[in-house]
Amino acid sequence: MPELIQVNEDIYYLSDHQNYGIIKTAGNECAVVDTGMDDDSAQLILAALEAEKLKLSVVINTHSHADHYGGNNYLVKKTGCKVYAPAFEAAIMTNPSLEPFYIYGAEAPQELKQPFMMAKRSPVDKLLEEPSMVIRDKEFKVIPLPGHSPNQMGVIVDDVFFCGDSVFSLSAWNKLILIYMVNVGEMTKSIERLKRVAAKSFVPSHVTPTGDIIELADANLTKIQERVDDILHVLQVPAQTATVLWELCKKHGLAVTTLQQYYLCMDTLKAYLSFLLGEGLVTYDFDANRLMWRAVE
Missing domain, CATH: 1.10.10.10 (Winged helix-like DNA-binding domain superfamily/Winged helix DNA-binding domain)
Known part of the structure; x- marks a missing residue:
């Protein structure tokens, strides 16, 4: 089982097929950033938290793609945690058939309703909104990062920026050629915004965390061009x-x-x-x- 990787005193991430943020808060509780595609990813997250004797209180979802909130349903049932998500993204999470519907443009074939494109329904208890929010003893600064999805948002806590799918590795670009995005102009602006953020560590969802995001951000801008x-x-x-x-x-x-x-x-x-x-x-x-x-x- 993958183990938690420590970034600083209270901030960790769990790396499986993507990076899940783990933020320790007061009372031996924690918040998790994104939950993967399905029950399997949720079980992996929960096992890692239980090994550290942490109680999950809040899930923060950066956006509504199935591979980022698909574990919510399981975690909510098992722990009673609350779910925070950006507006618009929350509408899809609570109505997951919307994702294959908007990708296809009509009632979608069954092949487009598999877990990668249609997760189990997730409740959303609170909208993730600028400029910040407080969970227990931690302040989370909320940063808009639209482009990959309509209203993706990242969070900064204790100088660590969980920045979702705002940037991708060069290997992903070279393999996929067309990295998914819904708004190219907004994607470009979000990457530029990412470069201006003052944080000590950056944790993208599908890239190895880094202390310097500039080179990767510029490489993504080059690929878009x-x-x-x-x-x-x-x-x-x-x-x-x-x-x-x-x-x-x-x-x-x-x-x-x-x-x-x-x-x-x-x-x-x-x-x-x-x-x-x-x-x-x-x-x-x-x-x-x-x-x-x-x-x-």
């Missing part, structure tokens, strides 16, 4: 959305083989197209009932 350049290059010739995805996959050697992968890529590509349209870099026409995107000369 690379995808922008890729899309603009493809759109020197008018193309449909699916054709743009096909060209990106061909260039980067990405094989799309499942509905989940296809729709996550398509949603992200559409986020880039919306961004480029707003920046005046692309436009669109209709040709024989086909929506055709093209770069602006």
Whole structure:
């Protein structure tokens, strides 16, 4: 079983398929940041807390993707803990069928309703809001980090910033090519905001924690710009959305083989197209009932 890794006196994280924050508070209680995809991740978290004789009082969710709140249901039933989550994200957590619905754009096929894309329903007891909140003896500063999801938020406690899915490793970028995001402009702003935060340690969900986030943040900004350049290059010739995805996959050697992968890529590509349209870099026409995107000369 993975053990808690100490960051400072009261702050820990548990690393499994992602990093879960553990914050000790007064009375031998604790708060947990994100809970993974399912009951298995919840059981791992709870076992680690029990080994340290910690009582879970609050779960803080950075956003509403299933792999970040899927353990909530189990933990609430077992411990009676409260759940704090950002507005909008909370609406999805309490109505989890919304996630495959908005990714697909209608009632989704069953393949899109698997645990990775539709977690068990979670209650939300309190909205996570700026500028800060207090849990027992700890103050949590709340930092907005939208882009990867509509209203993702991170928290800083005792100089440790749990920053959710605001940045990703270069290996993830190189593997996935289109890192999921719903708003490219907001994602870029969030990464820039991350660079300005004064914290001694940064704990992203899917990257090894670090004391200096600048290099990783800049690498993520570079990758976003690379995808922008890729899309603009493809759109020197008018193309449909699916054709743009096909060209990106061909260039980067990405094989799309499942509905989940296809729709996550398509949603992200559409986020880039919306961004480029707003920046005046692309436009669109209709040709024989086909929506055709093209770069602006």
